Amino acid sequence: MTGSEPLTDADLLSAMAGRDEGALRELYGRHAAWISARLARRCADRDAVSDVLQDTFVAAWNGAGKFRGEGEVPAWLWGIAIRRLVSRLRKRAGFEAGPALLDVDSEDISAEEQVLLRLDYADVGGALARVAPELRVVLQLTVLDGLSTREAAVLLGIPRGTVKTRLERARVRMREELA
Amino acid sequence: MTSSLNRWHVDGPTMRAYADGAAPPVVSASVESHLMVCADCRADLTPLMPEEPLAQTWDAIRATVGTPRRSAVERALGRLGVSEESARLMAAVPAFGEAWLAGMVAATVFCGAASMLSTPLGLAAFLLIAPLAPVAGVWASFGVEADPTYELSTSSPYPALRLLLLRTAGVLALSVPAAVLVGAALPGPLWLAVAWLTPAAAGVTLCLALTPRLGATASAVAVGAAWSVVVAVAARAQHPAAAVDLPMQLTLGAVTLAALAVLTVSHTWFDQLERQS
Numbered sequence: 082m083t084g085s086e087p088l089t090d091a092d093l094l095s096a097m098a099g100r101d102e103g104a105l106r107e108l109y110g111r112h113a114a115w116i117s118a119r120l121a122r123r124c125a126d127r128d129a130v131s132d133v134l135q136d137t138f139v140a141a142w143n144g145a146g147k148f149r150g151e152g153e154v155p156a157w158l159w160g161i162a163i164r165r166l167v168s169r170l171r172k173r174a175g176f177e178a179g180p181a182l183l184d185v186d187s188e189d190i191s192a193e194e195q196v197l198l199r200l201d202y203a204d205v206g207g208a209l210a211r212v213a214p215e216l217r218v219v220l221q222l223t224v225l226d227g228l229s230t231r232e233a234a235v236l237l238g239i240p241r242g243t244v245k246t247r248l249e250r251a252r253v254r255m256r257e258e259l260a
Numbered sequence: 261m262t263s264s265l266n267r268w269h270v271d272g273p274t275m276r277a278y279a280d281g282a283a284p285p286v287v288s289a290s291v292e293s294h295l296m297v298c299a300d301c302r303a304d305l306t307p308l309m310p311e312e313p314l315a316q317t318w319d320a321i322r323a324t325v326g327t328p329r330r331s332a333v334e335r336a337l338g339r340l341g342v343s344e345e346s347a348r349l350m351a352a353v354p355a356f357g358e359a360w361l362a363g364m365v366a367a368t369v370f371c372g373a374a375s376m377l378s379t380p381l382g383l384a385a386f387l388l389i390a391p392l393a394p395v396a397g398v399w400a401s402f403g404v405e406a407d408p409t410y411e412l413s414t415s416s417p418y419p420a421l422r423l424l425l426l427r428t429a430g431v432l433a434l435s436v437p438a439a440v441l442v443g444a445a446l447p448g449p450l451w452l453a454v455a456w457l458t459p460a461a462a463g464v465t466l467c468l469a470l471t472p473r474l475g476a477t478a479s480a481v482a483v484g485a486a487w488s489v490v491v492a493v494a495a496r497a498q499h500p501a502a503a504v505d506l507p508m509q510l511t512l513g514a515v516t517l518a519a520l521a522v523l524t525v526s527h528t529w530f531d532q533l534e535r536q537s
Binding site (some may be wrong): 102105106109110111112113114115117118119121122127131134135138139142143153155156159209210214217218221225 | 279289292297302308317318320325
């Protein structure tokens with residue numbers, strides 16, 4: 082390594098497959114904060130978030146050799162993290178849902194935020210803002226978090242059938258919004 | 261697609277609100293999508309998150325991955341109800357290493373075989389080796405240089421004495437059944453198969469009690485030498501089993517109790533050892 086070119090996340094994973102703890106440290110430094118923030122939006126219990134974060138990086142350490150470079154490392158890590166959260170919920174009751182899972186309406190989105198959303202996700206953001214909160218939550222878990230309807234049902238504590246219905250309704254609404 | 265996303269970045273106030281969990285749901289969802297494809301914004305978010313919990317989680321991760329993967333021994337201990345941390349500390353005892361394991365089993369089996377061939381000398385060899393195998397295991401588990409969990413044990417909240425006792429238990433759990441099996445295969449009365457357990461207990465506790473004063477190696481050597489003398493005297497009198505007869509059992513039991521008493525008193529030494537290291 083000359084050091085001039087920073088190591089990519091995929092490089093770090095292959096170093097981790099060779100049991101390089103320094104690579105794990107670097108990967109943690111790059112990704113722990115956002116994964117932690119994202120988990121915290123789905124689970125209000127800080128200890129649970131820490132546990133899931135820990136499980137995620139231990140799993141990444143043990144499974145680093147299985148990463149074949151398909152897709153991006155952040156998506157791979159998040160896929161581990163959100164599934165760890167789901168499986169934790171399967172095991173124990175008393176889950177404190179985070180704000181992302183609460184289908185209360187976000188009252189008003191400021192004009193500035195509207196602009197921001199338009200700039201980035203153009204119509205999708207705006208459309209997402211206009212669907213009913215309980216539909217938005219389902220969309221977020223399935224489309225953005227990449228969960229199956231079964232897993233989303235566990236996180237939301239509702240029957241799988243309900244998730245499917247809401248997802249269907251959300252799709253129809255989004256199609257109308259984007260048309 | 262990536263290039264068009266990268267033209268836009270999460271601005272400071274929005275990122276701050278997101279980090280605090282205060283951003284509205286739709287904004288948060290947008291931020292999260294963007295973070296998946298933008299290393300710059302991920303780096304911007306990092307200093308906004310509380311440092312302490314992340315550091316603690318890192319410590320926990322390091323403690324988990326820094327040791328060898330859970331071995332068969334660890335998993336078995338876990339199933340017996342030993343906590344994960346205790347199991348890790350016990351399983352990392354050098355005595356559980358393959359070389360040690362093989363060596364101890366080979367030595368015991370060899371003595372067993374020898375005793376079947378020529379009775380008095382072979383029996384003496386068995387009575388000599390079987391109690392000393394656990395002592396050697398304890399000595400090995402105290403040698404910090406060769407210990408993969410050395411760092412873990414010095415930074416763990418375990419008192420040094422408790423750690424040592426835990427490991428001793430691990431060593432005994434390993435060496436005792438092997439020697440009992442070999443002993444049971446020996447010709448002669450069945451009680452001989454377990455009679456060496458008292459000298460083993462005396463040897464281990466004595467070794468532990470002497471370690472603060474003489475050091476682990478000297479203690480193990482002293483205990484080994486003392487026991488060798490006992491067995492040699494008995495063997496010389498053409499009656500090696502005398503080394504574990506009833507008076508000896510009682511004597512050795514008393515030695516065990518005395519050593520345990522000393523050990524309890526000297527636990528402060530082990531605590532100091534822990535603080536120094």
